[in-house]
Amino acid sequence: MAKLRLEDVAEAAGVSKATVSRVINRRGYLSKKTINLVERTMKELNYRPNAIAQQMTTGKTQLIGILVPNVANPFFGELASTLENHLFKMGYKVLVGNAQNDAAKESRYLQQLLNHQVDALIIATHNHNIEEYQNANLPIIAIDRYLRQDIPVIQSDNYAGAKLATETLIERGATKIVHTDNLPSNQHDTQRKEAYEATMRAHRLTPITYLTDFYGDQAQRVATFNQLFDEHPDVNGIFASNDTDAALLLQIARQRNYRLPDDLQIIGYDGTQASQLLAPDLATIVQPIAKMANATIDLLELQLKKQTLPASVILPVTLREGTTLRKNKRR
Amino acid sequence: MAKLRLEDVAEAAGVSKATVSRVINRRGYLSKKTINLVERTMKELNYRPNAIAQQMTTGKTQLIGILVPNVANPFFGELASTLENHLFKMGYKVLVGNAQNDAAKESRYLQQLLNHQVDALIIATHNHNIEEYQNANLPIIAIDRYLRQDIPVIQSDNYAGAKLATETLIERGATKIVHTDNLPSNQHDTQRKEAYEATMRAHRLTPITYLTDFYGDQAQRVATFNQLFDEHPDVNGIFASNDTDAALLLQIARQRNYRLPDDLQIIGYDGTQASQLLAPDLATIVQPIAKMANATIDLLELQLKKQTLPASVILPVTLREGTTLRKNKRR
DNA sequence: TTGAAAGCGCTAACAA
């Protein structure tokens, strides 16, 4: 069962290759009769066009490369999934790469995606100084990350989100509020930490931040958070910059017999489906993943049509109340 | 900045196209001098081979298609991520598709992947009666799903896992144990339910199962689980066939003032990283995702080398103790 | 050790 070629279909149908090609691509003038004949023949032979050869001639691959830190992380899994669904409808297939925190892997990936002639790139990784982006000459959209002056960035409002988290804790009566964040040069960089600190100071409160390595292991985080409780046993509010840290803090707090939300209030960040389902009690700032994906697709379409784009799109976040926050007095 | 071709490199270096090709592929006899010359030229010109053209001639794309229900689901996100990491090291890029519960989408995806000449396929979807698999003529590995008589299946031991869950509950003193599962023709089909029922009967207990639609919405699940508690307020053990259901049951039970694990013990299924991090209290049966990915890769390598394969690989699951199970008396 | 030339399966002028 050797692979069928367009030529085989042409022969079987008694027409030329060009005609078959026209039928496949619905291009040019065609008689109903020929269309039917060719389509029937293709079906009978179970012919499927070789996309590689099509790509060879058209120069378009209908392939989009998506680079994320890791689809195992629900945030990026949900993002990649939403992007993929949109792109599939638009006729694109998606090559996903998990760059991890590995700049070398990201570089290699990028090269390979370019070799594969992807039509566009969506980049949601956190590595820095990847020079391949500098002279890449194709549509690129960056998610929550600056890549190059002319590459648009889609992000949710990290500053406003952290401010909202901090203010909510203050509003609900927390007076000693600690923040945990990833070491910078990662993810959202320092926006969230800065917003937390500014908000605290605006309320004449002292900011206290504990940093952990986003790519470090769990033991390291457990140690840091235990240190937090040891050093600040009177903490009554915690703003964690991601939900998994918040869940861990919640667990440790319960083990240490803090009553939530009476003794201690906790608010996380991200608000993925996974955290909603697996940790429904956790209050959190919800990043609008679906909207971020939509905005990415919109910009990509514009860019593919060579239209001008905004330099960045910043989308609003929302608060999800769990049971780790006290009830809002004003309601 | 028109795309550079191999021919441009050849001209610039003053050699033939064949020579440049040989250098790129390290094939045939080459003098050190030519190698250096050509490599220098490629670097200077910042040339990168067009993978599409390479694919055109070699017939190999170095592309692997992976079809999952949804990478937004942590189980499949983690699986896809692990697979991708392995495959990248082996020189493959990965085309991932989210087939959802949509058989039509799965069919179309499959066709497109075949059109794109993927070298192999890894299928972890749950849709049925997709005829494209019947005459697909390339290496395929199925994960937790039967596709065709000669396509090997990788899975974890669903029967043993459900048995372990049920027996653990019994061992820890639960006497009225309810099971929640997805409607069949999904995922693991009926293995888990069957094991639960058989185990219950073996202990002279009455099996009670509540089924929900895996792709249904949250409200539907909440309703079903509330019904469960209404109809069986004296339930003291629940085995849920996935962790998100278990987390929801846990939440509802707490709202209804069950004390865990004293009044009620709960055990979930899957044990993803995400559930470990976001719901650390939840006891669960852990599927060995990494090992499943490893086994998949091993079989794929064998198949790519045309070697014979086992019909299936069944990997053992383990119990993760959270705090929703009573302590094991025997320890 | 290197080069010339054919061909991979398709599309797109151009002709008819």
Place this chain on the structure above:
DNA sequence: TTGTTAGCGCTTTCAA
């Protein structure tokens, strides 16, 4: 409305 033909950028005989 359909056919002929020249590539697309690469690899691979075959010859030198």
